[in-house]
Amino acid sequence: MIVLGIESSAHTLGAGIVEDGKVLSNEKIMYPIGTAGIIPAKAAEQHASNAGAVISEALAKAGLSSKELEGVGYTMGPGLGPCLRVGQLMAKTVAARLGIPIAPVNHALAHIEITRHLAGIEDPVVLYVSGGNSQILGFDEEPFKHYHVYGETFDIGVGNMLDSFAREAKLNPAWGSSVAKLAEGGKYFMMPYTVKGMDFTFTGLLTHSIKMLQSRSAKDVAFSMQETAFAMLCEATERALLLKKKKNVLLSGGVAQSARLKEMLSLMAEAHGCKVYTAPNDLNADNGAMIALVAEKMIKAGQQARIGECTIDQRYRVDRAMVGWK
Numbered sequence: 359m360i361v362l363g364i365e366s367s368a369h370t371l372g373a374g375i376v377e378d379g380k381v382l383s384n385e386k387i388m389y390p391i392g393t394a395g396i397i398p399a400k401a402a403e404q405h406a407s408n409a410g411a412v413i414s415e416a417l418a419k420a421g422l423s424s425k426e427l428e429g430v431g432y433t434m435g436p437g438l439g440p441c442l443r444v445g446q447l448m449a450k451t452v453a454a455r456l457g458i459p460i461a462p463v464n465h466a467l468a469h470i471e472i473t474r475h476l477a478g479i480e481d482p483v484v485l486y487v488s489g490g491n492s493q494i495l496g497f498d499e500e501p502f503k504h505y506h507v508y509g510e511t512f513d514i515g516v517g518n519m520l521d522s523f524a525r526e527a528k529l530n531p532a533w534g535s536s537v538a539k540l541a542e543g544g545k546y547f548m549m550p551y552t553v554k555g556m557d558f559t560f561t562g563l564l565t566h567s568i569k570m571l572q573s574r575s576a577k578d579v580a581f582s583m584q585e586t587a588f589a590m591l592c593e594a595t596e597r598a599l600l601l602k603k604k605k606n607v608l609l610s611g612g613v614a615q616s617a618r619l620k621e622m623l624s625l626m627a628e629a630h631g632c633k634v635y636t637a638p639n640d641l642n643a644d645n646g647a648m649i650a651l652v653a654e655k656m657i658k659a660g661q662q663a664r665i666g667e668c669t670i671d672q673r674y675r676v677d678r679a680m681v682g683w684k
């Protein structure tokens with residue numbers, strides 16, 4: 359089955375095509391973050407003006423015509439309302455014009471499932487880390503097939519913390535990879551560390567780090583903040599791994615691109631004879647192929663939707679999304 363997936367939940371407008379689980383193309387056009395972060399209305403405006411171009415590029419890269427598409431999926435949520443709306447309208451237009459099935463996809467589930475699909479593993483502990491979310495999850499059959507959230511951030515996502523710090527430190531672009539670059543060679547000093555069981559918080563760490571920019575070198579602050587945040591994630595993931603008696607850790611989402619987080623998580627997992635799996639960076643970042651992959655699984659499992667029922671939900675939690683194919 360050939361399926362087009364459209365991702366538009368934040369700064370990335372992505373169109374990807376998969377055929378029976380194989381990625382044929384994965385094109386994206388990004389809204390420039392600069393030092394100001396994402397302005398939702400402006401990002402949505404840019405997504406709308408690139409809507410046709412990104413789908414044409416995805417089709418051209420895959421060597422297909424639009425008539426060969428057999429299904430379409432889009433990000434239903436979570437995400438920024440104006441941005442989600444663009445992807446929803448693009449997918450509904452494609453589905454109506456071609457008369458093909460449509461599937462509204464949970465963004466977090468797409469990150470998790472593309473990583474699990476590539477790794478070829480069945481039942482991992484998942485650390486899902488992105489701008490808007492940070493969660494530790496595992497598959498559960500009751501009361502329906504879904505990813506159960508064992509623990510999560512009580513306030514902001516770790517990516518949001520890194521991006522907010524990057525803006526305060528005037529880094530350009532203001533996101534996590536700029537913080538990682540600044541942190542190289544930094545020295546550690548004590549920071550607020552908050553883990554409660556398998557839950558955690560990041561706003562105290564962010565507030566303290568921003569305050570410390572006035573008295574310590576930005577390099578040392580970036581290093582100490584990043585080490586502390588990642589150590590918190592590793593501690594909570596380790597607890598889930600042992601309590602739930604799992605053998606593998608899946609690291610997914612935008613912040614999974616961090617080499618240091620991968621390294622720290624691998625050290626923790628190896629100490630328990632476990633392995634960490636993550637996707638290549640272009641598939642960890644927001645992209646259309648992960649939406650196409652889950653849309654294909656949903657359609658094959660009978661989880662397609664009527665065009666008139668295709669909505670968006672800015673707060674669509676991953677534990678509400680049915681995983682009928684597992």
Ligand code: FE2
Nearest residue numbers: 488611612644
């Ligand atoms: Fe994402």
